[in-house]
Amino acid sequence: MIKGYEHTVAERFMRYVTIDTQSDPESGKHPSTEKQKQLSNLLAEELKALGLKDVYADKYAYMYATIPSNADKKVPVVCFCSHIDTAPDCSGTNVKPILHKDYDGKDIVLPDDTTQVISKKDYPYLKEHKGHDIITASGLTLLGADDKSGVAIIMDMANYLVTHPEIKHGEIKILFTPDEEVGQGTAMLDLKKVGADYAYTLDGGEAGTLEDETFSADAVRITIHGVIAHPGYARNKLVNAIKIAGAIIDALPKDEWSPETTSKRKGFVHPVAINGIAEKATIDFIVRDFDTLALKNYEERLQSIAEKVLKKYSKKATMEFKITEQYRNMKEVLDHYPKVVAYAKQAYKRAGLKIENEPIRGGTDGSRLSFMGLPCPNLFTGMQAIHSKHEWVGVKDMEKAVEVLVNLVQVWEENK
Secondary structure, rough: OOOOOOHHHHHHHHHHHHHOOOOOOOOOOOOOOOOHHHHHHHHHHHHHHOOOOOEEEEOOOOOEEOOOOOOOOOOOOOEEEEOOEEOOOOOOOOOOEEOOOOOOOEEEEEEOOOOOEEEHHHHHHHHHOOOEEEEEOOOOOOOOHHHHHHHHHHHHHHHHHHHHOOOOOOEEEEEEEEEEEHOOOOOOOOHHHHHOOEEEEEEEOOOOEEEEOEOEEEEEEEEOOOEEHHHHHHHOOOOOOOHHHHHHHHOOOOOOHHHHHOOOOOOOEEEEEEEEEEOOOEEEEEEEEEOHHHHHHHHHHHHHHHHHHHHHOOOOOOEEEEEEEOOOOOHHHHHOOOHHHHHHHHHHOOOOOOEEEEEEEEOOHHHHHHHHOOOOOEOOOOOOOOOOOOOOEEEEHHOOOOHHHHHHHHHHOOOO
């Protein structure tokens, strides 16, 4: 169906990743980094040039746009969404994308740091791309396929639909969000501006993956208040909060309950940061499970571990235990709207894809959008080895995702 079309997705992707949009979890601002606005504004200008309607990049770096309906009947309004920021885990400054044409199937040594090797052993999905083009970074940074591959796919879909008006579809909304990587992707979102009935995020991995279930997620912060004293005269006075924090970490289970010891449907409790001085220290955790009710059990167990350490360590020190809800399992919402996933499956099949319906051991903007009233499963982009210098994406996967979106808007139009 999409044969004969000269895709723009790879060219767009390689331009977008050169723009540094790394978000900052410590910022406290919206967007968390001003530099995200550069890409948001660029995307708005490109969509205006394509002739889309209601194109608007706001002060929070959200970008909204509309492809008007060309159907002769009322069709539900569908939104496609990707995030523009990249993860704080690895540098996103001066990204140099490399197009490996007709990939030869060998391990890839990245030129700017030859110790960085993308190997077939570590990434067996590479074998699916032998003879096809893939894109990597140069070895010093992440690539930004998470989620600029999704951005480029949506942009190429818009280009296709504008240049192929014979494709019947309802009204389509495009949404690009900032700060997804720091858990703030919907913090300042205006759902009225989105104006959609249903949505899909483009933020998944291998071609054919379709995700309608995520972790439920909380954050926990343990704050330890020690007792400070001059170290020269600290005997029987000083209670070091840093040492208590270390003892709490050491008391965590060693062979269970952590990301490095769990897989599939097993949840975990994961310390992600320790900060402080002798007087006061904090430990930040993320708590994850597919069963929302299980989070409470995890948190009670964590609190019990911390309290036992504190009691054993010192009667003078005190502790605060704060829980913050982050997102919930989108399946709790999507099960009430089965056609959203069913129509996506139809689009995958039309594109000749084998569907892999796996739960996400993480979250997407779709988790929050679903609970905000916009049911939103997650579609593939092809991105691999995300948040690392080994990140790569196959061009054929991105092009196939464009085809899926074109199929999907037609499925919605046909089924109304």
